[in-house]
Each structure stands twice: as C-alpha cells, then as structure tokens.
Amino acid sequence: MKLISATTIIAALSIASIGHGYADGSVxxxxxxxxxxxxxxxxxSNDQYRALAKYFRAQQIKFRQQAQAEKAEWERRSxxxxxxAAKYPRPLDSSRNRYEYFTYEAAQMDQQASHYESLAGxxx
Numbered sequence: 001m002k003l004i005s006a007t008t009i010i011a012a013l014s015i016a017s018i019g020h021g022y023a024d025g026s027v028x029x030x031x032x033x034x035x036x037x038x039x040x041x042x043x044x045s046n047d048q049y050r051a052l053a054k055y056f057r058a059q060q061i062k063f064r065q066q067a068q069a070e071k072a073e074w075e076r077r078s079x080x081x082x083x084x085a086a087k088y089p090r091p092l093d094s095s096r097n098r099y100e101y102f103t104y105e106a107a108q109m110d111q112q113a114s115h116y117e118s119l120a121g122x123x124x
Contacts, residue, residue, distance in 0.1 A: 031055060049120035053113045060109035067102035074099050 031039065036055070043049055074095035081092060089097070 046120050049116045053116035056109045056113035060106050063102045063106035067099055070095055070099040070102055
C-alpha cells in the first residue's frame with residue numbers, strides 16, 4: 001500500500017508538471033509536511049529524486065524572493081534610524097533578521113535541491 005501511494009504521488013506530480021509547464025520559471029508544487037517526509041524516506045527512483053529536487057528548487061526561489069523583498073524593506077528602514085535609546089529590536093533590526101533568515105533558508109533549499117539532483121543523476 002505504501003509503495004502504491006508513493007508511486008501515485010509521483011505520477012500525479014509528473015502529470016501536473018507536464019500539464020502546467022514551466023514557461024514562467026515557477027514551480028507550483030506543494031507537499032504537506034507528512035507527504036514530504038514520506039517522499040524523502042521512500043525516494044529510490046530518478047522520478048522521485050527529480051520531484052524532490054524540483055520542490056526544493058521552488059522553495060529556494062520562494063525564499064530568495066522573500067529575501068529580496070525584505071532587503072528592500074531593510075534598506076528603506078535604514079534611512080529612518082532613530083536615536084540610540086530606541087528599544088531593541090528596532091524595525092531596522094527586525095528587517096535585517098528576516099532578510100538573514102530568508103537568505104539562510106534559500107541556501108539550505110539550494111543544498112537540498114543539489115543533493116537530490118545529484119541522486120537523480122546517479123540513480124540511473
């Protein structure tokens with residue numbers, strides 16, 4: 001039963017990706033937390049590794065976009081620095097922290113995607 005459900009998930013993702021195409025450069029794959037953990041545990045074929053790599057690339061793109069937006073907000077807030085007596089965290093600090101978080105998460109997603117891309121290439 002587990003093998004059938006994992007195969008069904010991969011088949012559905014393959015059909016969805018073929019039907020939607022990636023002309024705009026975006027990937028619209030969303031897994032629930034349980035589905036993602038299950039797919040990571042049970043991934044043994046090229047298609048499964050590719051699906052995971054696509055998912056992590058999409059997450060990387062999402063985090064990079066969020067980081068860019070937060071960097072712009074950080075730069076905007078850095079122009080309005082208040083006195084030294086301002087309470088921490090200042091809005092400037094919050095924007096910087098969010099930017100660093102999104103940048104870190106994008107790097108982690110890049111690492112995961114690269115890992116699954118190498119597995120997809122080596123599992124032939």
